Amino acid sequence: MPDDAGAPTLRRGALKSYSWDGVEPRPYRAEPDARFEGVTRQVLFSDPRLRGELRYFEVSPGGYSSLERHAHMHAVLVLCGGGRCLVGENVHAIGPHDLITVPPWTWHQFRAAPDQRLGFLCLVDAERDRPVAPSEAEREALMRQPAVREFLAGR
Ligand code: MN
Secondary structure, three states: OOOOOOOOOOOOOOOOOOOOOOOOOEEOOOOOOOOOEEEEEEEEEEEOOEEEEEEEEEEEEEEEOOOEEOOOOEEEEEEEEOEEEEEOOEEEEEOOOOEEEEOOOOOEEEEEOOOOOEEEEEEEEOOOOOOEOOOHHHHHHHHOOHHHHHHHOOO
């Protein structure tokens, strides 16, 4: 019987942050009405000669990015830790080296597992439209899907 019953089991290295020389973690940039928790952003590459940006996001255990959609796409590559993501109406368990494509105008959110960080690279257009959050009606429509409802509730 463990003497710390109920404490989360931490995998070795699961809580280690990634960092790059000369790159400061910045606050996660989201719309003012967006709901999110425990997310940092590092811009690794941004140069007008290439019309893309490469960012690294890290979500702390139990945290989540905003539920949003937009015209631009994301290509996401998980580097460390684990969790789940919602893309459209599909929930996926994700871990290191998984590649997630978020098509245009598709609802998406990334959630770290309760006991792990979730660190991922995200490639986007340098010039891109602002994300939009779901309206009340859109949120209700999403919540009608049982898997999506459980995901959004963090279960
Ligand atoms: Mn997005």
